[in-house]
Amino acid sequence: MARYAQVQGSVALITLTNPPVNALSAAVRLGITEAVTRALRDPKVKSVVICGENGVFCGGADIREFAKPMTGPPLVPMISAIEEGDKPVVAAIEGVAFGGGLELALGCHYRIAHSKARVGLPEVTLGLLPAAGGTQRLPRLIGLAPALELITTGRHVTAQEALKLGIVDKVTDQSAQDLAIQFAQEVIGQPLLPRKLSTQLTPCPPDVDTILDEAMARVKQRARGAMAPVACVQAVRAAVNLPYQAGMQKEQELMAFLFRSSQARALQYCFFAQRAVGKWSLSSGAHSGNSKPRPVTKAAVIGLGTMGRGITVALVKAGLSVVAVETNKKQLEMGKQMVSAMLKHDAQKMNAVPRLDLLHYTTDLSELKNTDLIIEAVFEDMALKKEVFKKLSSVCKPDAVLCTNTSGLDVDELASVTKRPELVVGMHFFAPAHVMKLLEVVRGSRSSPEVMATAMHLGKRLGKVSVVVGNCSGFVGNRMLRPYLDQANFLLEEGATPELVDGALEEFGFPMGVFKVSDLSGLDVGWRIRKEAGLTGPNVDPKDPLRRRQGRRYSPLPDLVCEQGRLGQKSGRGWYLYDKPGGRVATPDPDIHKLLEDYRVRHGIRPRQIGSQEVLERCLFALINEGFRVLEDGMAMGPEGIDMIYVFGYGWPRHRGGPMFYAAMVGLPRVLERLEYYQQVHPDVPHLQPSSLLRRLVVNGSPPLDKWRDFLQRPHSQL
């Protein structure tokens, strides 16, 4: 797992060999330890180079080993032995040096990087801290403020920035390994002590306490309850206030606490879940490994509303040539201006040139003859979308892929109006589409494996986390959102306020509570959908009482709010009050409190005290319950997909792993018991009726999440 060779006469070359990323598994640590001992002992060896095989230095500690009992030599003494040795050791960094990989390099006396390499300490994103000396050596090397920033965010740094910061000593466009070998010979005999970071003091600016206090305040504000960033600041503080060994002791103590935490487990689960969802498979046996994507060089977007504009920007940024179609001339002009502005803004941030040359605007669908893939993003109306698909089917080349950005309409119904249903697929982007990482790729019953591969591959090119989902109303994310929204509204009826519900959800870790999000999205969106569904407005069944629809409990509160012209941020009032239309700072609104009080009086509801626990249980467990139904219905590949949808599309706090992971952490029997309790109290809310899958899992001893698939009733997959 580490190869040893002697090169150029006196240089020992140690190569990490653990594909694909040379993670520091027990075997690799053993290999390095043995190789370093050998090099330091061999009198013919005067200096050492450490590098990684296949153009990757090291992706860090082996994350898969974290869940198992520790074996092999630990990292800290291994790195100390390198630093303490009396021969210069040079790290040759190609590809990446992340986490333990960078910590290994910091234990070396010199660091040479390839110009395309990236370095960083991403442990915080796994709920940990750089506990192989990273929190003690990096501040000593580059100073307090930059070290704090890198360690608390886990940000990756390019070789050029690493050179500026002083993390690496040289950057080369040639082979980092060759330069390191040459360099290792040049530095033989030079004093080593100044290169041993553990012997140095952390450079301390006069306002050191202010810097640390501000960093702590910043991470607490951003962390939304995540513990690792806070521990990172505490560890770096030790690099300032304590001698090296005592600082290391503090680093270990903090790590021991984090290592055992449920947050670390959740974040590490997310790391692997994110990668697992890219490896899709269908019930037909087709999967990502055996289905080839079609080449897509020219794409088109139909409709330049908010979604269409974001999708266009995302496609151009990925280097695709795009035809943007908008039949309304005024809308086209407006869209054009906004797309250009967004591309220019993005390019400016990255010091690049906006690729406006990749764009062609038109009002004429017949200009789509040569496009490989078309994404329809017109108004969310089935009749309109069908009309567009019919036209596309006759205008586009026969093998062009037709995608819809619907957020929940039936993909099969759309496919049925085309002559190529096998080439139709849903690509459900989330607003703003050029920013949000999530993409639901919706498999229609006739979508071919090739078309699934094409959409998934395109998602990857766009930098999205793409998740294959089945074609059911609302797909996965929006389908699970309904019970969550319903519960939030019911809680208002029963005595809560928007700020009480939002406060509990924000305390849980959501960036915004449900009512703030609704205000941001615009309350009229849901209002229109409810009208179309006959839940409010002229199409309501006259036999339905006001608070019941289609046989189940219904809260007309959101409709009443809309009827008052309170449409959310854009109108300056919604569930909250804003300083102006379009304003973003939400303040509780006495008028809403009055509206709620009057409503309760009108309907004879005695308000009760509602606590955070009830808010969380009712909103989150109802959502989770629907997640189990999604699995039971075969609409998702597994719980990992659902979790990634919620983490990347709905602001679910990553350190809680996603709704299904959270359910497993809370304990499935507890989730079941609370759902049963609430269902008894609210028998007219079918969403609270525990799903049969949840019951089956509990009866079978609550198996771990990766075994849930075994408890689905077959045939299960609709994918």
Ligand SMILES: CCCCCCC/C=C/C(=O)SCCNC(=O)CCNC(=O)[C@H](O)C(C)(C)COP(=O)(O)OP(=O)(O)OC[C@H]1O[C@@H](n2cnc3c(N)ncnc32)[C@H](O)[C@@H]1OP(=O)(O)O
């Ligand atoms: C018990 C005490 C322990 C003390 C620990 C001391 C402190 C040190 C802690 C750490 O080092 S934690 C790890 C820090 N490193 C990272 O967070 C890096 C994670 N990896 C990445 O960012 C990326 O994988 C990459 C290295 C940039 C490569 O990206 P790329 O897109 O090329 O490939 P991926 O699909 O992401 O990965 C390929 C393959 O490799 C697996 N993998 C990646 N990194 C690790 C790792 N550190 N440990 C284990 N496995 C890793 C990844 O899951 C993929 O696997 P498959 O999906 O193909 O099975």
